[in-house]
Amino acid sequence: MTNTIRNIALATVASLALASTAQAEVHKYKFQSSDPAGNPNFILQQNWTKNLAKLTGDQIQIEMMPVGSVVEHNETLDATGAGIIDGIVTDISYFAGKDPAFSLLGNPVGAWSSTDQLLDFMNNGGGQQLANDLFEPYGVHYVGSTTTGLESLVSKVPLDGVADLKGLKMRAPEGLVQDVFAAAGAAPVNLPGSEVYTALDKGVIDAADYTVFSTNQAQGLNDIAPNPVYPGFHSMPLVGVAMNKKEWDSLSPELQKAFEDSVKTFATTEVNDLAAADKKAVAAAEAGGKIHIHNWSDEERAKFRRIAITQWEKVAKKSDKAQHVYDVLTAYLKQNNLL
Numbered sequence: 001m002t003n004t005i006r007n008i009a010l011a012t013v014a015s016l017a018l019a020s021t022a023q024a025e026v027h028k029y030k031f032q033s034s035d036p037a038g039n040p041n042f043i044l045q046q047n048w049t050k051n052l053a054k055l056t057g058d059q060i061q062i063e064m065m066p067v068g069s070v071v072e073h074n075e076t077l078d079a080t081g082a083g084i085i086d087g088i089v090t091d092i093s094y095f096a097g098k099d100p101a102f103s104l105l106g107n108p109v110g111a112w113s114s115t116d117q118l119l120d121f122m123n124n125g126g127g128q129q130l131a132n133d134l135f136e137p138y139g140v141h142y143v144g145s146t147t148t149g150l151e152s153l154v155s156k157v158p159l160d161g162v163a164d165l166k167g168l169k170m171r172a173p174e175g176l177v178q179d180v181f182a183a184a185g186a187a188p189v190n191l192p193g194s195e196v197y198t199a200l201d202k203g204v205i206d207a208a209d210y211t212v213f214s215t216n217q218a219q220g221l222n223d224i225a226p227n228p229v230y231p232g233f234h235s236m237p238l239v240g241v242a243m244n245k246k247e248w249d250s251l252s253p254e255l256q257k258a259f260e261d262s263v264k265t266f267a268t269t270e271v272n273d274l275a276a277a278d279k280k281a282v283a284a285a286e287a288g289g290k291i292h293i294h295n296w297s298d299e300e301r302a303k304f305r306r307i308a309i310t311q312w313e314k315v316a317k318k319s320d321k322a323q324h325v326y327d328v329l330t331a332y333l334k335q336n337n338l339l
Helices: 003-024 040-055 074-082 100-106 117-125 129-140 176-183 193-201 211-219 243-250 253-288 298-316 319-334
Strands: 028-032 062-066 087-091 140-146 153-155 169-171 187-189 208-209 237-243
Touching: 028 040, 028 243, 040 062, 040 253, 062 117, 062 253, 074 087, 074 140, 074 237, 074 253, 087 140, 100 129, 100 237, 100 298, 100 319, 117 129, 117 140, 117 253, 129 140, 129 237, 129 319, 140 253, 176 187, 176 298, 193 208, 211 253, 237 243, 298 319
Parallel strands: 028 062, 028 087, 169 187, 169 208
Antiparallel strands: 087 237, 140 237, 153 208
């Protein structure tokens, strides 16, 4: 064997050894969810981590931890940037205290009528870049988006349009959701999710912005508040998957691509599974004959959106980044005839 051939052979063996080592390298991460263990969303998130591991030949292994495991839900952005945890799967509006732009991007109340609209905006309409503009100053890379879908409004009284919201005592999360309902004439109160059932049962409130129909039904909310609005017209939270930027940058382009693709598949799975669960729950509830579902007309949804926009405008004035989110969001909505 000539020296040239021998050198080529040795170089090939060395190259294969390096490739083998790279293939065997395992990246183990701890992600914290904003959902509790056993929640349908959390179970879907756990399944996503299994699919990601399979897709990458076990090179990326994520331990998904429930809300509050390491830090509080609104502290996970800082914790991820600091390396206390490696990543998050969370409603990004929880970070509105850092910049109101998180609230406007995370849940622009009244903007979306379908999950397709939200995901198209995030993946193709400028939303991904907006998210990274918000996350990367904290040392966090925004990988991709999913959502739970349109939330059903729980109500003890019939609600068929904006006029029925006037004076309505309802639970709504603090921030933009509460501001929009107040502007529409309701009387929102700030209650933790754990107190919604009791507050409805005792008549402290007559309605509640809580979550999707199937979860509301499973928790018995529709039994004591038998006039749900479905499909919802108000809230569709943006759930972001993000991780420590240094860890992200350490991944090969191939692994980054696999990660991003897995999140898109996860989004499709989550949306479809929760929508199917909602339809099944609606059929079961209607068969029981104890509830009356209210589906708002396009005209009433448009009225609510016009009210919501007045509140988006107020949020936009609170920071330069919020204004930028508002500009990109409204441009997308106008371009797609959603305003």
